[in-house]
Amino acid sequence: MITKEVVEHVAWLARIKLSEEEKEKFARQLSKILEYFNMISNVDTSNVEPTFHVVELHNVFRDDEEKESLPQEVVLKSARESEDGFVKAPRIL
Amino acid sequence: MHLNSLTCHELVEMIKAQTVTAEEVVEHVFRRISEVEGKINAFISTFNESALDKAREIDEKIRRGESVGLLAGIPVAVKDNICTRGKLTTCGSKMLSNYIPPYNATVIEKIEAAGGIIIGKTNMDEFAMGNSTETSFFGCTRNPWDITRVPGGSSGGSAAALASDETILALGSDTGGSVRCPASFCSVVGLKPTYGLVSRYGLVSYANSLEQIGPMAKDVLDCAMLFTVIAGHDPRDGTSVPRRPCDYTKALNDEIKGVKVGVLKEFFAVGLDERVEKSVLNAVGILEDLGATCDGASISYLEYAVPTYYLIAMSEASSNLARFDGLRYGFTAKCEGDWNEVFSTTRGEGFGGEVKRRVLLGTFALSAGYYDRYYLKALKVRTLIKREFEKALSKFDVLVAPTMPILPFKIGEVIDDPLAMYMMDIDTVPVNLAGVPSISVPCGFVDGLPVGLQVIGGFFDEEMVLKVAYAFQEHTKFNLKKPEI
Numbered sequence: 001m002i003t004k005e006v007v008e009h010v011a012w013l014a015r016i017k018l019s020e021e022e023k024e025k026f027a028r029q030l031s032k033i034l035e036y037f038n039m040i041s042n043v044d045t046s047n048v049e050p051t052f053h054v055v056e057l058h059n060v061f062r063d064d065e066e067k068e069s070l071p072q073e074v075v076l077k078s079a080r081e082s083e084d085g086f087v088k089a090p091r092i093l
Numbered sequence: 094m095h096l097n098s099l100t101c102h103e104l105v106e107m108i109k110a111q112t113v114t115a116e117e118v119v120e121h122v123f124r125r126i127s128e129v130e131g132k133i134n135a136f137i138s139t140f141n142e143s144a145l146d147k148a149r150e151i152d153e154k155i156r157r158g159e160s161v162g163l164l165a166g167i168p169v170a171v172k173d174n175i176c177t178r179g180k181l182t183t184c185g186s187k188m189l190s191n192y193i194p195p196y197n198a199t200v201i202e203k204i205e206a207a208g209g210i211i212i213g214k215t216n217m218d219e220f221a222m223g224n225s226t227e228t229s230f231f232g233c234t235r236n237p238w239d240i241t242r243v244p245g246g247s248s249g250g251s252a253a254a255l256a257s258d259e260t261i262l263a264l265g266s267d268t269g270g271s272v273r274c275p276a277s278f279c280s281v282v283g284l285k286p287t288y289g290l291v292s293r294y295g296l297v298s299y300a301n302s303l304e305q306i307g308p309m310a311k312d313v314l315d316c317a318m319l320f321t322v323i324a325g326h327d328p329r330d331g332t333s334v335p336r337r338p339c340d341y342t343k344a345l346n347d348e349i350k351g352v353k354v355g356v357l358k359e360f361f362a363v364g365l366d367e368r369v370e371k372s373v374l375n376a377v378g379i380l381e382d383l384g385a386t387c388d389g390a391s392i393s394y395l396e397y398a399v400p401t402y403y404l405i406a407m408s409e410a411s412s413n414l415a416r417f418d419g420l421r422y423g424f425t426a427k428c429e430g431d432w433n434e435v436f437s438t439t440r441g442e443g444f445g446g447e448v449k450r451r452v453l454l455g456t457f458a459l460s461a462g463y464y465d466r467y468y469l470k471a472l473k474v475r476t477l478i479k480r481e482f483e484k485a486l487s488k489f490d491v492l493v494a495p496t497m498p499i500l501p502f503k504i505g506e507v508i509d510d511p512l513a514m515y516m517m518d519i520d521t522v523p524v525n526l527a528g529v530p531s532i533s534v535p536c537g538f539v540d541g542l543p544v545g546l547q548v549i550g551g552f553f554d555e556e557m558v559l560k561v562a563y564a565f566q567e568h569t570k571f572n573l574k575k576p577e578i
Binding site for chain 1: 192195289397400401403411434438440450454456457460466467469472474475477515526527
């Protein structure tokens, strides 16, 4: 069961501001969805390893060579605000 | 002649022989777009000028006798979650509604190097989350076979553009069926490649362990041509698999005598529209007539595929979409305040309902106290489902099933019931959990609405998948039927 308080907590963790109406709607919808998802607890998975990735690739290395990267001014063009070559963010503390 | 209604393999020959010019082909495509876009809404943006410039360059090269690539002069429509340098890439979201990437995805570089011409970016469910293209910030795309119905999704714009002859080739991406579902609903061909075969560099991530960029086309040969161009190892994608380059068009012949076809029993169970079932079983009969041996095959745990898929996809989404802060690029809400306030407000206004649902539930599944019960559990069930496919594919060359259990539904009919939407993905998501390749090929019509046959193959056995789809197409020719718009 996902209550409105759980939705509020999770929305805070995900940094998504919700309206009161959204909180109630998502509590209702997510409860129903999660109730259905709970069926996976019926599967016996003892001694089964999780699959994070289907392809067996481990430690993909490349040579440590210097390559051209995107010019700073091109990248900063997309930013909301920039100053002295940095992306400017709102105050954190 | 309406050049826009022809296929890539027909047009490339004509362009190279100089019986038509690439410029004419591009002009025909844009004329068609201006005629039908008002009804279809397949594109988020189109690039008339740059496409015509590129076409003239190709024509000039051909006139000078220089070598041109496999896709010389061919218009390609690209799903709007694939980065195109200097050109809007929105992911169908308000969050990226102003985003202009400073770089190209690897697949775009490959297509352009092969002479393909990017004509525009196609509509999609927001961040590829959906199977109807209804969750796009830019409005729903309509199904060319019946404009009151959805085109499928999330690559609905690409499929609708093909079906309505607004392009010659298209790219989609498939996380849980997003290439195959719209291909089925719009009666075109769409391939979900083996995980790792096509570079994801420049594809905006939704659920990175599941998704692949896939070719979409009007017939199987065109699909194989585009796939040949985009497949291949890319050092810029850490999950890209080193393989020898392959010309997949060489695999196509209509000789499938002795090919072992497994008919996936569980995929014909509850929830399947009887009319779709009849159409797909008829397709199985045709494969038998062509000399394939068809037997029942089984995938246990199928009933767990939807919750398993969604728990993994939502968890990965919650992590992948954390990057959208509105500071470095993309939409920013107009508000004052500290980091958390600006960040949360931007995301609250920038994301639509389905994206919020998935990020919230994914965050929940990964949060303290629930990680083992949901996320880790789903990854273990994934192992079991993957093993089922490996087992079945050790006995059969390919497995067949319906692509979608239902016919294209009415716009607005299901959108308010998210769980009902998720359940429709029952036949497509298991394939992404396993990572194997799968194609959807047109297999008939019910009351004028398309049905798709899904052909699933073993890891890296796209050649077999394409070959079976090609043989089926050559003996049925459903690909030649066009909608009246």
